[in-house]
Amino acid sequence: MIGAGSGGLSVAAAAAAFGVSVVLVEKGRMGGDCLNTGCVPSKALIASARRAQQMREADAFGVAAVDPQVNFRRIHDHVRDVIAGIAPTDSVERFRALGVTVIEAQARFEDSKTVLAGETRIKARRFVIATGSRPAVPPIPGLDTVRFHTNETIFEITRKPAHLIVIGGGPVGLELAQAFRRLGSQVTVLEAARALGREDPELAAVVLDRLARDGVTLRSGARIARVAKRRSGVRVVLDGEDGEETVDGSALLIATGRAPVTDGLDLDKAEVKVDAKGIRVDRTLRSSNRRVYAVGDVAGGPQFTHVANYHAGTVIRSILFRLGAKVSYDHIPRVTYTDPEFAQVGVTEAEVRERYGHFRILRWPYAENDRARAERETDGFIKVITTTRGRILGVGIAGAGAGEIVQMWGLAILKGLDIKAMTGFVSPYPTLSEVGKRAAIQFYRPSLTSPWVRRIIAFMRLFG
Numbered sequence: 001m002i003g004a005g006s007g008g009l010s011v012a013a014a015a016a017a018f019g020v021s022v023v024l025v026e027k028g029r030m031g032g033d034c035l036n037t038g039c040v041p042s043k044a045l046i047a048s049a050r051r052a053q054q055m056r057e058a059d060a061f062g063v064a065a066v067d068p069q070v071n072f073r074r075i076h077d078h079v080r081d082v083i084a085g086i087a088p089t090d091s092v093e094r095f096r097a098l099g100v101t102v103i104e105a106q107a108r109f110e111d112s113k114t115v116l117a118g119e120t121r122i123k124a125r126r127f128v129i130a131t132g133s134r135p136a137v138p139p140i141p142g143l144d145t146v147r148f149h150t151n152e153t154i155f156e157i158t159r160k161p162a163h164l165i166v167i168g169g170g171p172v173g174l175e176l177a178q179a180f181r182r183l184g185s186q187v188t189v190l191e192a193a194r195a196l197g198r199e200d201p202e203l204a205a206v207v208l209d210r211l212a213r214d215g216v217t218l219r220s221g222a223r224i225a226r227v228a229k230r231r232s233g234v235r236v237v238l239d240g241e242d243g244e245e246t247v248d249g250s251a252l253l254i255a256t257g258r259a260p261v262t263d264g265l266d267l268d269k270a271e272v273k274v275d276a277k278g279i280r281v282d283r284t285l286r287s288s289n290r291r292v293y294a295v296g297d298v299a300g301g302p303q304f305t306h307v308a309n310y311h312a313g314t315v316i317r318s319i320l321f322r323l324g325a326k327v328s329y330d331h332i333p334r335v336t337y338t339d340p341e342f343a344q345v346g347v348t349e350a351e352v353r354e355r356y357g358h359f360r361i362l363r364w365p366y367a368e369n370d371r372a373r374a375e376r377e378t379d380g381f382i383k384v385i386t387t388t389r390g391r392i393l394g395v396g397i398a399g400a401g402a403g404e405i406v407q408m409w410g411l412a413i414l415k416g417l418d419i420k421a422m423t424g425f426v427s428p429y430p431t432l433s434e435v436g437k438r439a440a441i442q443f444y445r446p447s448l449t450s451p452w453v454r455r456i457i458a459f460m461r462l463f464g
């Protein structure tokens with residue numbers, strides 16, 4: 001195993017549980033990106049931001065609103081404390097106790113059957129590469145002359161940035177932009193194309209509207225000409241319609257995507273082929289060298305911790321049980337943890353329009369959900385896409401708890417359930433998940449007004 005992040009740790013723990021001899025090599029911090037510089041610190045920061053926002057918005061609930069006193073040193077401590085609480089699960093000690101040999105060194109291939117880790121030479125039946133990704137920093141002129149943050153440094157700050165400029169309006173950029181805004185910073189997001197550009201524009205708009213109402217300035221289609229140092233901060237120069245424009249900030253965050261970590265591994269010596277997306281793998285996650293598999297961000301697929309875990313399960317089935325399991329992403333959800341949240345599983349409306357001639361789109365707004373009304377979280381809606389016969393193809397949700405609600409839809413897609421199943425279960429009242437059931441019921445709406453159904457009901461009445 002090379003890399004002890006989400007992917008590597010999952011493979012190592014599962015293989016060790018089956019009594020297989022495992023060597024795990026990690027050059028940096030156990031837990032990788034997710035624990036140290038990704039999911040965990042970002043969600044902990046978002047949690048602080050949510051508390052601050054709730055204090056500002058308390059009036060509507062009959063509780064006096066206050067302007068929160070935000071202490072970035074203490075937020076930093078909170079984030080560290082959350083990481084420290086999870087760290088033992090990913091630690092060297094725990095993995096050694098599970099029977100895994102952990103080597104803290106940089107790994108590289110010597111040949112197609114051998115890995116070198118520091119002084120140790122490892123020969124193995126199978127190798128799994130889980131070296132993850134790093135921030136992809138675009139070649140913006142002047143960037144090498146200014147101090148800038150990426151996800152690797154932003155969670156270290158202990159003072160509030162007066163004005164944070166975020167380059168990139170993907171999940172990383174938007175989650176952090178909203179969090180910093182709610183913690184009191186002025187925030188400007190500069191996005192080259194469209195923010196949340198991969199997502200359904202109608203659903204993305206729900207999130208972007210809320211960010212705007214929170215006071216985040218978002219510039220889509222921004223063309224960054226260069227950046228320069230200011231006495232205390234940075235200046236970003238944009239190419240505008242009428243010449244150059246400047247945006248001055250006190251701190252800069254680059255959130256323009258991720259690049260796979262394949263350097264330093266001497267993959268050519270192992271005859272493992274790579275491309276710009278990462279290690280080239282087939283659907284069993286096997287590389288061009290049949291002894292070598294790749295999982296997680298380096299494997300060129302969607303870059304999420306739950307995908308790395310899913311990959312781990314797939315290679316375990318292949319390596320230990322020779323089941324030849326193949327990955328499929330149709331049922332894998334993705335969630336952006338803004339407020340409101342955005343979630344998607346299966347195909348989007350744009351994708352279904354390309355692939356299918358006929359389909360149904362079912363919607364239900366949060367504004368019609370009683371729990372959302374009680375919580376005053378009525379922004380957003382669910383969009384369910386089915387075939388004309390009711391097979392569920394995709395679900396997008398923008399709204400409170402979207403990341404929780406999407407789970408049952410992922411299961412429905414995985415198990416090939418049709419829309420009838422999503423109307424037939426009993427959803428506890430009042431819950432946000434009812435938006436899904438109400439959308440599903442819309443599938444049958446045309447039949448409610450059908451003259452045939454009405455005639456049958458009228459006929460039944462004849463019997464008392």
Ligand SMILES: Cc1cc2nc3c(=O)[nH]c(=O)nc-3n(C[C@H](O)[C@H](O)[C@H](O)COP(=O)(O)OP(=O)(O)OC[C@H]3O[C@@H](n4cnc5c(N)ncnc54)[C@H](O)[C@@H]3O)c2cc1C
Nearest residue numbers: 003005006007027028032033038107132296297303304305
């Ligand atoms: C700000 C941010 C927020 C995120 N939030 C979420 C979220 O909410 N939900 C979600 O699902 N995903 C989220 N992600 C994505 C998630 O962090 C990644 O998809 C996940 O960490 C990938 O796991 P991995 O095992 O592939 O790689 P990593 O976790 O990056 O682990 C790779 C490990 O390999 C080690 N390594 C690299 N090269 C070598 C070598 N030659 N020898 C030895 N060791 C090596 C590295 O040191 C590292 O520890 C977020 C990412 C970011 C940046």
Ligand SMILES: NC(=O)c1ccc[n+]([C@@H]2O[C@H](COP(=O)([O-])OP(=O)(O)OC[C@H]3O[C@@H](n4cnc5c(N)ncnc54)[C@H](O)[C@@H]3O)[C@@H](O)[C@H]2O)c1
Nearest residue numbers: 138168169170171172173191192193255256257303335336
């Ligand atoms: N909630 C989550 O699960 C979560 C959260 C954060 C990150 N992630 C993972 O991390 C990955 C990376 O996220 P990300 O937001 O860094 O990348 P991304 O690729 O999703 O978005 C990057 C954005 O930056 C823009 N961009 C690129 N170059 C630019 C430039 N020079 N100027 C202005 N804008 C530019 C792109 O148009 C794009 O919109 C995600 O795809 C996701 O897999 C997941």
